[in-house]
Amino acid sequence: MHIAVAGNIGAGKTTLSELLAKHYKWTAHYEDVDTNPYLNDFYNDMQRWSFNLQIYFLNSRFQQILDIRKSEKTIIQDRTIYEDAEIFAPNLHSMGLMSTRDFTNYKKLFDLMVSLIQPPDLLIYLRASVPTLVDQIQKRGREYENSIRLDYLKQLNDRYEDWANNYTMGKLLIINVDNLDFISKPEDLRFIIDKIDAQINGLF
Numbered sequence: 001m002h003i004a005v006a007g008n009i010g011a012g013k014t015t016l017s018e019l020l021a022k023h024y025k026w027t028a029h030y031e032d033v034d035t036n037p038y039l040n041d042f043y044n045d046m047q048r049w050s051f052n053l054q055i056y057f058l059n060s061r062f063q064q065i066l067d068i069r070k071s072e073k074t075i076i077q078d079r080t081i082y083e084d085a086e087i088f089a090p091n092l093h094s095m096g097l098m099s100t101r102d103f104t105n106y107k108k109l110f111d112l113m114v115s116l117i118q119p120p121d122l123l124i125y126l127r128a129s130v131p132t133l134v135d136q137i138q139k140r141g142r143e144y145e146n147s148i149r150l151d152y153l154k155q156l157n158d159r160y161e162d163w164a165n166n167y168t169m170g171k172l173l174i175i176n177v178d179n180l181d182f183i184s185k186p187e188d189l190r191f192i193i194d195k196i197d198a199q200i201n202g203l204f
């Protein structure tokens with residue numbers, strides 16, 4: 001089974017993926033952040049590095065999905081291939097930070113890749129307001145994220161909402177994390193697990 005966790009920068013995807021993998025004995029596949037050769041350059045000069053970053057993520061996530069489908073285990077994936085193409089790349093294009101030529105090239109490659117893969121069995125979308133995202137980003141203290149602009153996060157959030165509202169590829173569970181602390185409060189994590197259990201039981 002393939003479970004995926006989606007959400008904006010700072011929504012808590014990686015942390016929740018870790019906690020759920022531990023609880024369910026799932027195998028976690030994380031977003032390639034620490035070894036990504038483009039992230040630091042991207043946040044310093046988005047226009048120059050946007051296409052390179054998006055191609056890197058697209059390739060990385062496509063490889064992840066191929067590995068997931070070969071696996072006999074249940075996998076939980078931190079962020080999906082769809083978020084790059086439906087949210088991040090179009091947002092960069094609309095902001096004038098990715099040329100139309102590059103965006104068209106990127107989208108054609110994405111369309112080819114998704115024609116060869118299956119969507120997750122369950123998509124968990126972590127919905128978070130911009131203040132929550134900013135708080136989480138500041139707490140984790142990644143230096144390259146210090147330059148993320150509020151309007152950038154807001155635009156991404158708007159696109160996430162549009163994407164979630166029109167998602168039809170499989171089961172979708174939306175969790176509003178603004179008032180949840182699933183790291184420190186076991187009852188908040190239990191609340192999420194109960195919701196996931198209800199969805200998973202419907203998959204069999």
